[in-house]
Amino acid sequence: MDLNNYTDFVHTGPGTAAGRFMRKFWQPLYVANDLAPGTAKPVRIMSEDFTLYRGQSGKPYLIDFRCAHRQTQLSAGWIEDDCIRCFYHGWKYDGSGQCVEIPGEQESLAEQVKIRSYPVQEYLGLIFVYIGEGEPPAMPRYPECEGPGILDALSKGIWPCNYFSQLDNAGDPIHIPYTHREARRRVGIETPVRRMIPEETEYGIKYTTTTANGDKIVRHFFMPNIIQLITNLRHDGIFLDDSPSGGAIMPRLVWQVPIDDQNFVAFVVTYIPLTGEKAKKFHALRREIQHKDGIAPQEVGNAILAGKLRMTDVVTSDVYKLIQIEDYVAQVGQGATPDHTKDRLCRNDIAIVLLRKIWERELRALVENRPLKVWSTSDGFNMMAQI
DSSP: OOTTOTTOOSOOSTTSHHHHHHTTSOEEEEEGGGSOTTEEEEEEETTEEEEEEEOTTSOEEEEESBOTTTOOBGGGSEEETTEEEOTTTOOEEOTTSBEEEOTTSOHHHHHTOBOOEEOEEEETTEEEEOOSSSSOOOOOOOGGGOSSSEEEEEEEEEESSOHHHHHHHHTOGGGHHHHTHHHHHHTTOOOOOOEEEEEEOSSEEEEEEEOTTSOEEEEEEETTTEEEEEEETTTTTOOSSSSTTTTOEEEEEEEEEESSSSOEEEEEEEEEOOOHHHHHHHHHHHHHHHHHOOOOHHHHHHHHHTTSOOGGGOOOSOHHHHHHHHHHHHHHTTOSSOOGGGOOOOGGGHHHHHHHHHHHHHHHHHHTTOOOOOOOOOSOOOTTOOO
16 A cells, blocks of 8 residues: 555555544544443544543543553453553553553552553543644534534444545535435425535535525535534424424534544534423434334345345334435445545536545645645534535
């Protein structure tokens, strides 16, 4: 593999051009509520393995995957206060990676042992990490997802395909009438073919699509791997009232994070501006939908790709889950690590072309040691734009 190939976006392992670029940004690694105090988890991001643990104080830490002694996996050990003790011989490390105790040895030996640790922050219900070199940049803020209401943070689970297939999908309105035909039919949403106008911004790309009747729909893409859109309860199959939105318009952020070059995980944060009785009704309706079926999108998607099911055969009242299945089939169906040199792009792929040109420009500057564009986040978005 050519580590300096600035046209290679799909490989993000250590030393690759895309991997070096992605490591310049904070990335979500775990859903915060899924990591209880006193627990440790093995985690993998961009083909590197780490140990994520939450101390008894509630603070999360990220350190090397293995103990410095005999290379045993640290996540199998015990959490003691805000330290982790190795399962094999009891070497104990604090959250900075400093060894603080080696049973049976002098204290001075532990002082000489330190493994790597990495900056960690919790925000919007997710645990973010910075695994790049040097001081991390400031954590981006997304004020449209802050405020009173419900903050829903989740992981879609592992998809066995490359993260860039999902990034390409973000600026592809032509797929919606076809890939999501069944989901939109079930909630009574018509989807005419749309015309796309993408433009580079200070934060990434603004996608503006216009339907046949003149309606404009806006999405945003934050470099390097975040999709921002405005959705609504009706789109997710929940109806608090009879309004076109189903009762609430909701900003949603989706991070596509490489686990390695053949797998990625999507972290989704949705801000639902509901409080009081409306919030209680929302939770009740969602529990009802989730209780009706326990299907796993990956399992159903694999059955469709194997020819055992058709999309019309899928039985679920959870429309958002059906949308995940539809995207899974389209993207996993491209293969684990697509060779994009074989793509035959056309006029409708204008946004995909722009995205790839931006990535190529930034990776080339990185490889040639030239300054990269400084990306920022917007102060807010048009909350009336709907997908």
